[in-house]
Amino acid sequence: MFALWVKVRVKPDGRERFLKAIETDALGSERDEPGCYRFNVLQDTSDPNTYFFYEVYEDESALEKHRATPHYATWRAAAAETLEGPAQVTRCTTVFPSARSYWTKH
Numbered sequence: 001m002f003a004l005w006v007k008v009r010v011k012p013d014g015r016e017r018f019l020k021a022i023e024t025d026a027l028g029s030e031r032d033e034p035g036c037y038r039f040n041v042l043q044d045t046s047d048p049n050t051y052f053f054y055e056v057y058e059d060e061s062a063l064e065k066h067r068a069t070p071h072y073a074t075w076r077a078a079a080a081e082t083l084e085g086p087a088q089v090t091r092c093t094t095v096f097p098s099a100r101s102y103w104t105k106h
Contacts, residue, residue, distance in 0.1 A: 001037075001103060003092040004063075006053040014082030015049065021078030022051070028071030029055070035062025037103040049084075056094060056103060 010018045022041050029039040035058035044050035057063045066072055079087075094103070 001056065001058055001094050001100075003038075003094050004053065004055040004057070005090040005092055006055070007088040008051050008053075008079070009047075009084040010049045010051060010082055011084050012049055014078075017078050018051075018082040021075045021082075022053070025071045025075035026053075028069065029066060032071070033062065033066055033069065035059065036066055 026039040026041050029036040036055065037058065038054060038056035040054040042052045042054070044052070057066065097103070
């Protein structure tokens, strides 16, 4: 199991499209993907155009399945036009909660 911490900066005039697309991706990920345990979207309080995603996946296969979904394609299309520069991605190991049951319950 692993997590992704992703930071993006959105063009101000693209914020509405970005928010619709990332909501579609986040909700679809948690609802439709058994290997996606978490997909949270957060906004920086000091910069309304900076967002963070916190995603937790079972394994690399689950991440690859995520990237093949229609909701991810919606997100990628919007990101190509709404982001200022590339996403900054940090890979993490989940530490706490350590109980597997915490992550796998829906």
